[in-house]
Amino acid sequence: MQQIPKEMFQPAAAELGEAEKISRPSLSYWKDVAIRFRKNKLAMFGLVLLVLLVFMAIFGPHMTKYDYATNDLMNTNQPPSSKHWFGTDDLGRDVFARTWYGARISLFIGLAAALIDLLIGVLWGGISGLRGGRTDEVMMRIADILWAVPYLLLVIILMVVLGQGLGTMILAMTITGWINMARIVRGQVLQLKSQEYVLASQTLGASTSRIMFKHLIPNAMGPILVTLTLSIPSAIFTEAFLSYLGLGVPQPLASWGTMASDGVQAMQYYPWRLFFPATFICLTIFAFNVVGDGLRDALDPRLRK
Amino acid sequence: MAEKQKLIEIKNLKQHFNVGHGQVIKAVDGITFDIYKGETLGLVGESGCGKSTTGRTIIGLYQATSGEVLLNGVSVHGKKSPKELKMLKRKMQMIFQDPYASLNPRMTVADIIAEGIDIHGLAKTKEERMKRVYELLETVGLNREHANRYPHEFSGGQRQRIGIARALAVEPEFIIADEPISALDVSIQAQVVNLMKRLQREKGLTYLFIAHDLSMVKYISDRIGVMYFGKMVELAEAEELYRNPIHPYTKALLSAIPLPDPETERVRRRAIYDPSQHQYKDGESLEFREITPGHFVLCSEEEYKKYKAMHS
Ligand SMILES: Nc1ncnc2c1ncn2[C@@H]1O[C@H](COP(=O)(O)OP(=O)(O)O)[C@@H](O)[C@H]1O
Ligand SMILES: [Mg+2]
Numbered sequence: 369m370q371q372i373p374k375e376m377f378q379p380a381a382a383e384l385g386e387a388e389k390i391s392r393p394s395l396s397y398w399k400d401v402a403i404r405f406r407k408n409k410l411a412m413f414g415l416v417l418l419v420l421l422v423f424m425a426i427f428g429p430h431m432t433k434y435d436y437a438t439n440d441l442m443n444t445n446q447p448p449s450s451k452h453w454f455g456t457d458d459l460g461r462d463v464f465a466r467t468w469y470g471a472r473i474s475l476f477i478g479l480a481a482a483l484i485d486l487l488i489g490v491l492w493g494g495i496s497g498l499r500g501g502r503t504d505e506v507m508m509r510i511a512d513i514l515w516a517v518p519y520l521l522l523v524i525i526l527m528v529v530l531g532q533g534l535g536t537m538i539l540a541m542t543i544t545g546w547i548n549m550a551r552i553v554r555g556q557v558l559q560l561k562s563q564e565y566v567l568a569s570q571t572l573g574a575s576t577s578r579i580m581f582k583h584l585i586p587n588a589m590g591p592i593l594v595t596l597t598l599s600i601p602s603a604i605f606t607e608a609f610l611s612y613l614g615l616g617v618p619q620p621l622a623s624w625g626t627m628a629s630d631g632v633q634a635m636q637y638y639p640w641r642l643f644f645p646a647t648f649i650c651l652t653i654f655a656f657n658v659v660g661d662g663l664r665d666a667l668d669p670r671l672r673k
Numbered sequence: 674m675a676e677k678q679k680l681i682e683i684k685n686l687k688q689h690f691n692v693g694h695g696q697v698i699k700a701v702d703g704i705t706f707d708i709y710k711g712e713t714l715g716l717v718g719e720s721g722c723g724k725s726t727t728g729r730t731i732i733g734l735y736q737a738t739s740g741e742v743l744l745n746g747v748s749v750h751g752k753k754s755p756k757e758l759k760m761l762k763r764k765m766q767m768i769f770q771d772p773y774a775s776l777n778p779r780m781t782v783a784d785i786i787a788e789g790i791d792i793h794g795l796a797k798t799k800e801e802r803m804k805r806v807y808e809l810l811e812t813v814g815l816n817r818e819h820a821n822r823y824p825h826e827f828s829g830g831q832r833q834r835i836g837i838a839r840a841l842a843v844e845p846e847f848i849i850a851d852e853p854i855s856a857l858d859v860s861i862q863a864q865v866v867n868l869m870k871r872l873q874r875e876k877g878l879t880y881l882f883i884a885h886d887l888s889m890v891k892y893i894s895d896r897i898g899v900m901y902f903g904k905m906v907e908l909a910e911a912e913e914l915y916r917n918p919i920h921p922y923t924k925a926l927l928s929a930i931p932l933p934d935p936e937t938e939r940v941r942r943r944a945i946y947d948p949s950q951h952q953y954k955d956g957e958s959l960e961f962r963e964i965t966p967g968h969f970v971l972c973s974e975e976e977y978k979k980y981k982a983m984h985s
Contacts, residue, residue, distance in 0.1 A: 564775035565785075568836070571732050572789040572843060573762035582788075586779040 404666040411662020417655040421648075425475050428468025436465040437620040445638045455640040457630060466622035467644050473534065473623045474604045474652060480538045481545055481603030482596055488542070489549025490592060494580055496550070497557030508554070515547045519606070523615060532618050537607060545603065552595050556588035590664045597660020601653035608649055624649050679746075680847060680879050681708040681731070686740035688723070688730045700726040702903035703740070705961060708847070713873065713880040715894030715911065717887055717926065723903045724883045725770075728849040731881070732765050744847070763793060766840035770852040772832035776824035782835055783820040786810070789843035809838040814868060830861035834868065841872070849881045854889060866893055888930045891915060896967075899923045901946075905961065909968040919970045919980050922946045951976070 405411060429436060432453065440460030448455045454463035496507040522540045530536045560566060566583050574582075585592070610616040611625025619626070624645040631642030688701040700723040708714045716724050730737050733749060742749050749761050766789075769775035776785055783806045789795070796802035807817040813834040824832055833853060840848055850869065854862040870893060872878055884890045890897055891911055898908040899922065907920040918924045925946035932938040953959070957973045964970050964980045972980060 564769040564771055565777040567729070567734055568767065568769060568775055568839065569777075569788060570734060571762065571765070571767045572839075573759050573792050574788070575792075578792070582780070583777055587777065589779075 401666045405662055408662040408665065410658045411666075414655040414658035414662065417651060418659060421471055421652060421655065422475060424468050425471035428471065429465050431468075432462055432464050434462030434465050436461060436469040436622050445634070445641075447638070448640055454644045455638070457627075457638075457641050458634065461620075461622075463627070463641060463644055466627060467624075467648060469622045470624040470627055470645060471648065471652075473617060473621070474607065474649070476534070477537070477607045478600040478604045478652075478656070481541060481600050484542050484545050485549040485596055485599055486592075489546030489595075490553050490585065492546065493550035493553030493555075494557055494584060497554040498561055498576065498580060498584065500558075504554075508551075511547050511550055514544050517544055519544055520610075523610060527615065532615065534617055537610065537616070541603060545599070548599065549592070549595050552591050553585075553588055556591055557584050560584050560587050589667050593660050593664045593667070597656055597664075600660075601656045604652060604656075605649065608645075677709040677712075679707045680710040680744065681881075682741075682743040682746075683707070683731065684741040684743070686727070686730060686742065687738040688726050688735055689738045699903050701730060704900075704903075704905045706898060706905060706908055708879060708881060710846075710879055711873075711877055712895040713882050713893050715890035715897040716881060716883045716900060717885065717890055717897060718900030719926075720885055722900045724885070724900055725851050727900070728767065728851050728881060728883055732767055732849055733761075759793065763789075763843040764845055765847045765849070766843065766845040768833070768836050768840055768848060768850040768853045771856055772829045772836065773824075773856075775836050776832055778824055781821050781823060782810075782827075785824070785835060786820075786838045786842055788839060793843055795843070805842065809842055812841065812872070813838045814864075828861075829857050830864060833857065833865050837865075837868065837872070841876075844876075845878070847879045847881070849883070851883045852885060853882075855885060862889060869893065886929065887915075887926050899926065904971060905969075906971040907969065908961075913965075913968055917965075917968070917984060919964060919968070919984065920972075921950060 405415075434440075434452065438461065440456065442460065443452070443456055444458050444460045446452050446456040446460075448463075452462050452464065454467055456462055457466070492507060492511070496504045496511075519540060522544060523537060526536045526540055530539070561579075561584065566579060569579055569583055607616060607623065608625030608628065611623040612629040614626075614629070616625050617623045627645035628642055628649070631638070631645060635642050683704060683706050685703050685705050686701055687699070687703050690698040690700055692698055702723075704727065706714075716727065718724055726735065729735050731742050731749075737750055744761065744764060749765070753761070780788075783803065786806050786809050787796075787802055790802055790805055796805055803820070806820055810817055810819055815831060815834055815838070819827075819831075824835070827835065836853075853869070854865050857865060866889065869880065869882075873880060880893070882890060882893055887897070894911045896909065897911050897914045898905050899914075899920065900906065901922045907914065907918070907923045909917075914923065915927065918927055921944075925944045928942065928944040932941055951973070953973055957975070959971055959973055961969050961971050962977045964977070964984050968984075970976075970980060
């Protein structure tokens with residue numbers, strides 16, 4: 369090896385001032401999230417789709433002079449026309465009005481699922497994980513037991529007591545719909561609570577709720593959103609499926625599931641009766657998925673470019 | 674020496690972890706020492722010997738299995754009113770090892786530093802809060818433009834400064850620094866150590882400085898304690914420990930420090946510590962005994978006589 373004489377070594381000067389500079393302009397957290405979300409084209413498309421769906425769910429049924437529940441036996445199974453934009457069904461009801469009425473039910477179910485996940489699932493899992501020990505064990509055993517109850521069976525049993533309808537489905541969801549979220553959040557909290565920033569917060573004297581809402585939940589937001597974007601469309605689909613089986617909302621209420629179920633029987637002759645509800649089920653589920661993905665990425669400041 | 678005032682007294686502190694299947698890890702197994710006001714006590718020992726656990730038990734992150742910790746003569750563990758507890762929390766703070774895990778990635782630097790201010794209600798208005806944050810940023814050598822940034826935008830050394838600012842926000846008397854520099858580049862290590870020294874002078878802080886090797890602690894510590902498997906095996910003034918190490922484990926640790934001069938480094942021999950070399954008999958009690966004034970070693974009665982004869 370070549371020998372370098374001692375005299376050639378010189379201490380390097382520390383340049384503190386230069387090293388402490390960062391060039392990017394600073395922004396608030398939510399502005400930053402919005403910017404990153406907007407850059408994601410697919411997520412923006414999904415968001416526009418959702419806004420349109422909500423808009424049509426609110427105003428759609430009023431845009432046509434036809435009512436979703438009024439039979440018109442003189443005009444059954446009409447194809448889409450300037451009078452009936454999406455055609456009519458076998459009882460002569462306007463499919464356009466019924467589609468947007470169905471959107472209300474689907475979006476309502478989705479909203480209910482999200483609220484149940486957030487209010488029960490996140491808190492249940494969060495408290496269970498943070499407290500640990502006996503509390504954790506008892507809370508998770510309760511969740512395990514509820515997990516073992518099949519949703520379909522629960523809906524059918526509750527239907528016997530409460531009758532068929534949206535309320536029954538939501539009650540069944542309140543009982544079992546949040547378990548997956550609770551488990552995911554608990555796993556996250558178990559992992560996050562030993563992080564040094566949580567310990568630092570504890571040594572500063574932070575309360576349990578501060579640790580939960582400032583440190584644990586914000587850092588578990590990614591998995592929470594992913595779970596939400598799976599459980600909202602799954603609730604929408606479950607409602608459609610139950611309605612398709614005849615276990616959902618009773619006639620003459622319109623749900624995408626009941627409409628599709630009726631439409632399937634006449635698929636070969638009157639395809640529009642299946643096409644519209646089926647398309648909107650797909651679009652809604654797609655929109656929730658891409659918006660969820662986009663949100664998850666946008667919420668993580670580490671992904672900022 | 675006599676006018677030294679005890680800030681922290683640790684008495685026979687034990688922290689045993691129950692890891693299930695009837696197994697117990699004795700992470701900290703009966704250690705006793707004092708920390709004087711205004712000094713830096715270095716705590717060294719290899720990874721897994723219980724240094725972090727010691728620090729975390731002292732500060733109350735873990736419930737001690739047994740033993741006592743006194744701050745200014747008052748026990749910090751056990752039943753306390755929420756108000757007393759909050760007061761105690763302010764007096765002891767911690768700086769962590771991993772500059773990447775010790776700052777919440779979802780919070781701005783301002784919110785991170787102001788966390789203690791928010792918890793203890795130390796600022797009455799938003800302006801006052803930001804003013805404190807700016808002051809603290811400048812104290813640790815960062816500037817106010819950094820307040821609205823996120824941790825991931827900073828280097829390891831800068832993050833460690835943010836962690837220090839967060840601890841300083843509640844005006845503590847005592848700071849436990851758990852390997853604050855071991856995750857940093859060597860060139861940055863000195864900067865952080867110098868910052869900590871300056872803060873100690875300016876604010877009269879007392880440090881428990883944890884490190885896994887002896888090379889850097891020498892420059893910051895007044896006294897050094899050496900830990901081995903949950904026990905403290907030697908405690909002495911820094912100079913004394915380097916010049917006259919007594920316990921064979923301390924000797925082994927010292928022999929592991931690389932020397933700056935390549936000529937002497939080439940002939941450096943590493944000593945290996947083998948616990949069986951003590952040849953303790955059954956029933957022999959090991960105690961922390963004072964060999965020369967202020968120099969304590971964990972030893973048996975027999976070893977005590979031997980050490981005493983050798984070192985006086
Ligand atoms: N929360 C815990 N539960 C169980 N064992 C632990 C826990 N924390 C630390 N330990 C164990 O205690 C011992 C000491 O760990 P630690 O204090 O982190 O060592 P050091 O900081 O000196 O590297 C290790 O064997 C470690 O596995
Ligand atoms: Mg450690």
